[in-house]
Amino acid sequence: MANNKRGSQALIQSMINQHIQYVFGIPGAKVDQLFEDLQYSDQPNAPKLIVTRHEQNAAFIAAGIGRLTGKPGVVATTSGPGVSNLVTALMTATAEGDPVIGLGGQVPRDDLARLTHQSIPSKELMNFAAKSSVEVQDPNNISEVFTNAYNTSVSGKPGAAFISLPADVLSETVDRPEMAQLQEAEQTQTSSKTLNKIVDMLTHAKLPVILAGMRASSQPVTDALHQLLAKVSLPVVETYQGAGVISHEFEANYFGRVGLFRNQIGDTLLKKSDLIIALGYDPVEYEARNWNIEHNDQIIHIDTIAPELTVDYQPDVVIESDIAGTVTALTNTLPTDYKLSESAHQNLAKLREEFDGQSDVKTNPKPGTLHPLEIVNTLQKAVDDDTTVTVDIGSHYIWMARHFRTYQPRHLLFSNGMQTLGVSLPWAIAAKLTRPNEKVISVSGDGGFLFSGQELETAVRLKLNIIQLIWNDGYYDMVKFQEEAKYGKNAGVKLGPVDFVKYAESFGAKGLRATTTDELKNALKKAEKADGPVIIDIPVDYRDNVELKSALLKDILN
Template sequence: MSEKKRGSQSLIQSMINQGVKYVFGIPGAKVDQLFEDLKYGDDPKTPKLIVTRHEQNAAFIAAGIGRLTGKPGVVATTSGPGVSNLVTGLMTATAEGDPVIALGGQVPRDDLARMTHQSIPSKELMVNAAKSSVEVQDANNVSEAFSNAYTAAVSPKAGAAFLSLPADVLSDETDRPEIAPLKHADEGRASDETIQKIAGMVKNAKLPVIFAGMRASTPEVTKALHALLREVSLPVVETYQGAGVVSRELEDRFYGRVGLFRNQIGDTLLKRSDLVLAIGYDPVEYEARNWNLEHNKQIVNIDTVAPEISTNYQPDVIIESNIENTIDALTDTFTGEFDLSTQVTQTLDDLRTEFSSQRKVPKDTTPGRVHPLAIIHALQERVDDDTTVTVDIGSHYIWMARYFRIYRPRHLLFSNGMQTLGVSLPWAIAAALTRPEKPVVSVSGDGGFLFSGQELETAVRLHLNIIQIIWTDGYYDMVKFQEIAKYGKDAGVKFGPVDYVKYAESFGAKGLQVTGLGDLDKVLDKAFKTTGPVVVDIPVDYRDNIKLKSALMKDVLN
């Protein structure tokens, strides 16, 4: 006979069995039994409870754990507004393929149909934010529900799974044994016939291009992709979430990232290509109408999930299986037999030369402000291949996505599906916990930073080494420059100033202020030598932002 335990204890044992290391969240009466048992559990493998300052940020941190490790991060909140505050975090995770399990406290079962304190239809609320949404009605089902939520969160396409847990289910007794550690599915690959067909398409194409998306950024897929690129020097275009799939060793295969405004070297290459190998590509990253408007190219879709078919995305070959196994089989067909023509190589060199000048830092500067490219170059000089850089949404996000290089997958993180403000600092906390001995840099604008800036206290409490850089200009500038481009003027984008040095110090962090280009290097050097969280306020010169949207291709949809 199994030992009797509470539903919350069965839930915790289920987390232990699946290797969960952390639970992030905010306490409340409907989930306090779980928090008590997490805090005072006897098992040394009990997940560490980390209290945050907002439920949305707790979800972001959990999603960051999911993106960095491939295993679900876990967030737990109380009922009512505690659950509703999770919606944005879970929608972002589901759109962007980050595995998360959200545990939402709920009123006792006999209150579910009553208009009582903090009673909301949590399960129904999360139906469109998560891949699965289940309300557990019996303590005996807690472990099964958690294990199935885990499976739902990690199965392609990864995303969020939500469990509504009535308070009396957490406190009720159960003697049912917990689900054992889950097994990984044995995934196959494309057939030999299909592999040969793809190889023939590549060999017959004039300009084949690899388009690497979010699901190409796993360590396993990236390793297989590197092996392929060593055999055949195919050009690679990354999505923002595919950042880092091209290693430093293979940098000559890298032809930029695409994600906004269709005016980059990657856009030009995709436009000219007659064969696109879309590897782990998800349309939420960059819709096919942006890169296949002419419908004049063949497309091979290599992924773990079925593609979304649209007018602009109708692949000629669809592979729905293990990506790395398929790439490995494709690599074997090219050993010592194929390379791009001299003419194509020259075309690629010309394209690289044409776009390389965009990275040059302008010599003239606005007094007291620093050009985005100067910030990027200064930051680039101070990071290494082990550094994790998380990026919030704003004008800085476009500059970073286009011009900041990274050589390892999932070391440069963007929210490009939902473009959610406030993700950067929570993701940096996740990175500092997951990669504790490695440098972590968070990059935000002064608009997005205060969406989650209160988590600076969490970073201080946990003694995390995070450099938080804020590009300051006093506007929601990503909206501002696009409004000006469309209407000739802006509206509703200005806000008041904040002393970010004092803000940082009030939380117990170090605050540093850049006063212009002249002291940028000195201040950043000090930041990188600082132990614990440090905030660096850099006044940014966004005068060239309109160039981000200008010079669009002639056929672009406006």
């Protein structure tokens, strides 16, 4: 029996079948049929259409949905520049393992070979930014293409999948039924022989360490890791995207995060270790050439995908299977009397002494400004374990990554693979839509904020109570302090002033300014009670940034 649906309606039904809740984007002539059918759909479960102020930000929001839920978000744009504006966001999602589906309008099929209005080779362009890129040539294929894009975006290392949709494909009639809901693939299990080998390696290791990466941050893997730590107390180092895998219960197992500069407690521990269990680790987070310079004695790689092999990363054991299942099986295989040696505990205790007090450094900011640690410590006291904190790129990102603690996975979000400016506010919008009853705080610098600050209007329109902190110093400071460390001077980093309180008010949001810790405490309390988004402008003194590149311990050279 014929469907008698347009291609756009078949696409919407396919999204319903895969439980897509939102479509973010900006309309245009080549994709307006989809927007019309979304806006006026009589299907009760049709995705909600949310119009944004820039295509890149729409894709950031969709990718944020993907990171938070493990299920792809969807972004839809028109042809030409509408599609090309997706490139950075889809590239970021693919690098950082965030499932997202990009829908790009395209000129009608008979115009594809012509130099006509907004005609670009969209499919070919996205071959470099996405895991897959397909152009639909027949409306009857539209449901199959979308379902395969969904599957591609979540399989292996998650990432972006792109679909180019000629305008006439969306408007023509479909007579083929839509694809049903995808069934999750059964994960393979690790053999008992391999598990016994790992147990033997652990038993003979003097100082084993777990390096928890991006794919260790799913809830099932985190739960399995906690079960392992409850049985045997192993030290854990987080990557930035692995933030939050250590809960309060296992605080004693936490030895910091590694990323960017090789001068952290975690770097020291990885250097000292003779056995590293890399759990869901991806090299884009922090290349092995940074943390494995001395080439550790042994490495066990446990992940859903095959590792990228380099001179600096040649694991002795590679397990390519379900991470949570493997960790659970390892926990069950370990003998009940296994524990770390006394010398290992002594080594860890020494490192703990160095680690504890990192955030208690005396500060002396210029009057009218706050030291980065004052901001981090004040924010730490204002959040609970359910708070989601999204962090943009800039000097603040390094201070937050090193000093801000979080105790649930995927509640502290960083762009650490591409280090893409502008992600924080769009990710915060995604977080508030996904976790409407939890507190959401976005942290940006004054430079990065204006990459996506126009989405403040989107947050106001959706009445989302997002607290946006802006660390304001008038520079692209992450570049500035590194230039000064390298060359003794800076170039091309000075910005003009912006009154962010007035900026907030012009969008219908609330604007506050905090120049002392007390003012910041009060501003955070006011912001939490506000109806809608709030910007807090915080003048920051970055004079101590040089310490971020300095050697933390004597045996670490940067």
